[in-house]
Amino acid sequence: MPTGGQGSQNPEGGRGGRVCRHLRGDRDAATGGRRAAHARARGAEGGGTGRIVSQAPRTYITTPIYYANGEPHIGHAYTTLLADTLARYQRQAGADVLFLTGTDEHGQKIQEAAEKRGLSPIELCDEMAARFRNAWKRLDIGHDRFMRTTEADHLAVVGAFLTRLDARGHVYADTYRGWYCVHEERFWTEKDLAVGGLCPTCDRPLREIEEKNYFFRMSHFQGDLVRHIEEHPDWIVPETRRNEVLGFLQKPLSDLSISRPRARVSWGIPLPFDSNQTTYVWVDALINYLTASGAIDPNAAADDQGFDDVAGSRWPADLHIIGKDIVTTHAVYWPTLLMGVGLPLPKRILAHGWWTVGRDKMSKSLGNTVDPLELREEFGTDALRWYLLREMPTGSDASYTPERFLARYDELANVLGNLASRVTSMIVRYREGQVPDGDPGGLDGAIVGTLERFHAAMTALRVHEGLDSAMDLARTVNGYVETSEPWALAKTPSRGGELDAALATLTRALVVISALFFPVMPGKMTELAAGLGLNEVPPLQAAARIVPAGLRVRKVPPLFPKPEAVDT
Template sequence: MPHRTYLTTPIYYASGAPHIGHAYTTILADALARFARQSGDDVLFLTGTDEHGPKIEEEAARRGVEPIELCDEMAARFRSAWERLDIGFDRFIRTTEDEHKAVVRAFVQRLHDRGHLYAGSYEGWYCVHEERYWTEKDLGPDNTCPDCGRPVRRIEEENWFFRMSTFQDALVAHIRDHPDWIVPEVRRNEVLGFLEKPLGDLSISRPRSRVQWGIPLPFDDDHVIYVWVDALVNYLTASGAVDPSLGPEAPGFEDPTGSWWPADLHIMGKDILTTHAVYWPTLLMGAGVPLPRHLLAHGWWVVGETKMSKSLGNVIDPLQLQEQYGTDAVRWYLLREMPTGSDASYTPERFLVRYEELANVLGNLAQRALSMIVRYRDGVVPEGDAGGLDDAVSTTLDAVAAALGDYRLHAALAAAMDLAREANGYVEAREPWAQAKDPARAGDLDDTLATLARVLGVLAALFHPVCPERSAELARRLGLSGVQTLQEARTDAPGGRTVERGDPLFPRVDV
């Protein structure tokens, strides 16, 4: 039985366009999904759009369209952005789907049936943009939201609440017992720090008098379900664990055997870690559903020293970069440059540094090796000893596996690029051009060229999850029918294959 890997991105709020933050999260998930598939796993890679809530309602009203029309347009926009960035998700979920709405209602009914919900009233400050309440002392100057700076509203309303506080001790115990549940450690410590204070209860509904665009509570038609609760349940919906026609007693809630639940990895930006590491697991505990296995919170892209924001007009458009440099270059830059989990700064200079790494190290190696096979051996890989770099290959594959084991993707990619560097060094040391001049060293030249053909096959496999298009092209030029798995590539016998030199894999760009 192949191992199964279920990984998710957050579903993106359908009121805004895809930006570099969305692109990073989704490319990160895509690369991890591709690494998992490459090692033989069955993979479910889920992404989608979060389509309920007052923000959508207000934006739709502003544009003079129905909320669902806005959602249709935005979902299509996200899908097409992901297509252009070569993101191979398996399922794109929309929270306006009937199946999802039914699972959410069953889930909330189940919390109610188990005694974890109560009706109460809320009076205080509310930010529509984040869909959240603030206490007086949290507010910024002139009654603004401390997160986004927008004006908050004073509201007083009836809500249904989830007894989140009941699960505080169980959650802390879970985090302590599973040191790698939240990755990286710095984020885990933040969550533990947050949980040192008493946890409040969570308002899980909004009155319909104020918010119409949402899923009605199954037991109180005057309320719709809080958009965050609605959104988080998408991970369970897409897993197929729960048959919503069976309602809150559906057996999949407690025993998801045979479905994709529990998720192996939820990936998200650090700004929404609390919802994933506190709200979501306590809601699952309340419903008696097993918890996801890992949460990976990544950092933010900043521009130079400044946070990227619409109001500052410094938002980097990933699709514009894609148009200019190609999909693989954008993917490589984002994943290689940001230490997974930390913040990183976007600058055009750093983008070029990373691009030139592709062009001058990997691209150059491929160009030299293929040219020499064409020139010295009529384009056919000789039957030499292909193992000249096998120690370096083994070391690299170990380093990549170790880095992926704790989701340090940037480190895995650095190790892959180091192998290309080492192979360039091997060319310099072996001097195949000198070997070619001396008929007595024909066997040495065969070994050099066969070794380079094998290592290029390994590199095509290693770079495939991040640079799928160019890696497939490299494999084609090596005379392979497709990119090999790492296992195939490391012991490959390339002798006898006809190769093609082609244009540079990563052409020089004008600055």
């Protein structure tokens, strides 16, 4: 979602005339599809406006929706894996999680890219959405909804949202004069331009434009937004991004153009009150968070009746995860739009850093992107997941190098993989594969301390610190192997009780380790749990309480073999 946008329509325009390949069939069929999607978003069984019946705490986590004009790259992968890891952590804690990602499928950039390839816009979007879906499947990303902004329920929700915004007096028409960047899908003023009159973000040539737009009175909500940020110091994390937004808000806030003339940008959602204008892609894209939440009924008339009781939906989102380059859009445009329609703001925004190559941001425009699927093929899915989340301090930048990737892979192989193989081999060798009934408490202090640090880090959204604590426990357990020396104890029958305690302690520690590492490496930790005789990786809160005695263990093969032997 570096730019936004979703939807399509026929040449006649207007809300009723919208044509999209996803809306084939008669009007009743389309309405039925919207009902089903709305019911799923609200957690209902079988449609209607049902309410959530689960008693589990609910968590709603989102990524940006990614612009459908390029291949998934390592930056996309990081954002989505960060969300997936936090979603898995919340599920381990018993939460009912909705994890949203998807593709942003409207706007002039899509329109022109499709024309260059001789495709219709929806054909291009179909192709790119499939590529993102495939990439996330291969990276073991377990999203609950993949939003495409050309879908029926989203088209209706955008119409309802904009109708309410207009009805409340926050929209007006005016003429815009300025410089427009197609790549960034945004206008610039003369004072913003880079040397040579180029876009200050991507250094591309700009188009001078004068046209009719509709504007949202964003300036009206500037004071309310500043107060919200000041009263909620953890609303934007890290603090550097919060300060950046507050600095931006020190200057008078301009009103926001929310439309483009249909004559120039035909591939977009028509404004419900002017079919000759299409919705600005960023506005369209941001509203996807509401569509998935079930907060707006897409079947109701596009007025206040379409806005359901928010308490019965997933809104507000618990966490928007974004890159730092789109923090203004999410921390200024989005909350003021929500204020305009009277909906609550998202609870937190995490703006992470960039992946760089050298000192340059990794981006399609610079041609220096890294294909995450190529790394996966060589090293395996979980090794890639580990590298991305361990290497980048949450909120800061990180530089990709093959050398650092190999160092992180070696860390997995030498610390975690070797530990799993050694411990399970000793249980098979010394106790015929059955965990003995010994005292498993030899590492109680280390386990309790690690769990406390892990939970604190994950709750604070400092995922890299949580993973550090998990790896520190693995190192501690390796140290216990060396100091307890099970191989020496096995040589002395009179020390059988000590051997039983050591093996039970090590098994319990591995069970806890499998739960700690599961959010980031679900595949390998499922393998480890199976080797320990468990049907699945236990929830974190239960892992330390499992009594290992009697578990049937088999030797776990190397979890992280040499790259040429990796089975992905």
